[in-house]
Amino acid sequence: MIAIIKYNAGNITSVRNAVERLGYDCRVTDDISVIQSAEKVIFPGVGEAGSAMIYLKNKRLDEIIQSLVRPTLGICLGLQLMCRHSEEGDTKCLGIFDTEVKKFPALDIVPHMGWNNMAVEGSPLFTGFGRGDTVYFVHSYYAEICPETISRCDYILPFSAAMQKDNFYATQFHPEKSGDVGERILKNFLAL
Amino acid sequence: MLKKRIIPCLDIRDGRTVKGINFVDIRDAGDAVELAKRYVKEGADELVFLDITATIEKRKTLTELVTRVAQEINIPFTVGGGIHSLDDARAIIKAGADKVSLNSAAVNRPELITEIAGQFGSQCVVLAIDTNFQDNEWIVYTHGGKTPTGLRTVDWAKEGEQRGAGEILLTSMNNDGTKDGFAIDITAAVSEAVCIPVIASGGAGAPEHFSEVFTKTKASAALAASIFHFGEISIPTLKDYLKTQNIPIR
Numbered sequence: 221m222i223a224i225i226k227y228n229a230g231n232i233t234s235v236r237n238a239v240e241r242l243g244y245d246c247r248v249t250d251d252i253s254v255i256q257s258a259e260k261v262i263f264p265g266v267g268e269a270g271s272a273m274i275y276l277k278n279k280r281l282d283e284i285i286q287s288l289v290r291p292t293l294g295i296c297l298g299l300q301l302m303c304r305h306s307e308e309g310d311t312k313c314l315g316i317f318d319t320e321v322k323k324f325p326a327l328d329i330v331p332h333m334g335w336n337n338m339a340v341e342g343s344p345l346f347t348g349f350g351r352g353d354t355v356y357f358v359h360s361y362y363a364e365i366c367p368e369t370i371s372r373c374d375y376i377l378p379f380s381a382a383m384q385k386d387n388f389y390a391t392q393f394h395p396e397k398s399g400d401v402g403e404r405i406l407k408n409f410l411a412l
Numbered sequence: 413m414l415k416k417r418i419i420p421c422l423d424i425r426d427g428r429t430v431k432g433i434n435f436v437d438i439r440d441a442g443d444a445v446e447l448a449k450r451y452v453k454e455g456a457d458e459l460v461f462l463d464i465t466a467t468i469e470k471r472k473t474l475t476e477l478v479t480r481v482a483q484e485i486n487i488p489f490t491v492g493g494g495i496h497s498l499d500d501a502r503a504i505i506k507a508g509a510d511k512v513s514l515n516s517a518a519v520n521r522p523e524l525i526t527e528i529a530g531q532f533g534s535q536c537v538v539l540a541i542d543t544n545f546q547d548n549e550w551i552v553y554t555h556g557g558k559t560p561t562g563l564r565t566v567d568w569a570k571e572g573e574q575r576g577a578g579e580i581l582l583t584s585m586n587n588d589g590t591k592d593g594f595a596i597d598i599t600a601a602v603s604e605a606v607c608i609p610v611i612a613s614g615g616a617g618a619p620e621h622f623s624e625v626f627t628k629t630k631a632s633a634a635l636a637a638s639i640f641h642f643g644e645i646s647i648p649t650l651k652d653y654l655k656t657q658n659i660p661i662r
Contacts, residue, residue: 234508237483237508240483266532266533267532267533268533326607330607330608333579333609335415335662336414356487358488358535394488397486397488399486399487
């Protein structure tokens with residue numbers, strides 16, 4: 221069973237639909253015991269970092285996420301919350317990835333919205349990812365490049381499109397909204 | 413490099429697409445989900461569903477359609493038409509839409525933009541602007557282009573951005589249906605005036621019109637309906653053409 225963490229963030233429906241299309245049983249839940257016993261955990265999210273962290277703390281989900289040992293995938297705001305700190309609301313985050321989340325400088329259109337290329341490193345998440353493949357991004361904040369970066373995208377400046385540390389994976393883009401390419405990345409994660 | 417987006421728009425009435433379609437291998441041309449799947453397969457970058465019934469008793473049908481689309485489609489999609497309140501927006505987003513588009517309701521009560529953005533994020537809120545050129549000025553119209561507002565288009569776009577809209581869908585009423593090309597001047601003016609993405613709409617009739625709007629304005633995306641529905645231009649043909657013009661395309 222795949223647990224999708226339920227918190228005060230938008231459009232979790234898309235992630236659930238995508239996992240179900242791939243034939244996996246999943247539950248959208250904030251039940252700690254369900255999350256801890258799941259084979260894999262997805263930590264999705266579209267929303268605001270500060271209020272999301274307060275919500276997670278109130279539900280004790282912050283320490284639960286930090287202590288997960290099974291494969292865990294953060295998506296979009298999920299990735300940002302797994303970093304050390306976010307400029308959005310000056311928020312102390314989960315600190316799984318030792319990097320900063322910053323707002324894009326207003327040198328081009330913000331949010332970074334649409335399909336973009338990225339350079340990937342050899343991670344099981346990107347098996348089958350081809351040169352020229354694109355994924356769908358929508359975000360105004362970005363995680364800086366760090367040792368855990370496994371994919372880089374360049375928009376206004378280079379940033380982490382994906383990160384990995386131990387059992388923790390995270391993507392800034394939305395695999396559930398990235399067509400066949402995204403479906404493959406999600407499938408790679410679910411097959412870990 | 414960030415790609416320019418090509419967005420087919422599907423007009424929906426009572427849960428079905430309105431305009432006739434001559435795609436041969438779609439069993440039920442009126443079924444919005446079938447058509448949406450076809451566009452996804454052809455390489456559409458996003459979809460817009462515009463509900464032109466939008467009467468209160470039909471809202472449930474629209475929500476059911478959104479649920480079905482979300483189950484079957486793996487690219488982003490926007491739903492517009494008849495969203496007048498935070499509750500309307502919530503129902504559509506909960507059903508699985510990525511964005512809602514606001515038009516008349518935002519002009520009537522601009523706070524609605526801020527309310528929806530505050531709850532679901534700016535990336536969820538598309539401000540749809542119908543604009544008409546008259547007396548040497550681009551003016552905002554509402555209610556399907558029937559009611560002039562007196563608002564200047566660039567001013568309204570900037571106010572929308574300030575209030576929290578994440579994107580602007582700009583339709584030129586003068587160009588819509590002409591197939592003579594997009595309204596370059598107002599698309600350029602709006603896309604220069606705001607820092608959020610602008611979707612150009614109205615007037616697409618040939619692949620050259622898309623390259624024109626992408627080279628002469630800062631538009632991030634271009635939307636069209638009938639030329640795709642009637643198969644006058646296929647999405648793959650359009651995208652191949654734009655690539656030969658060195659426009660970044662997925």
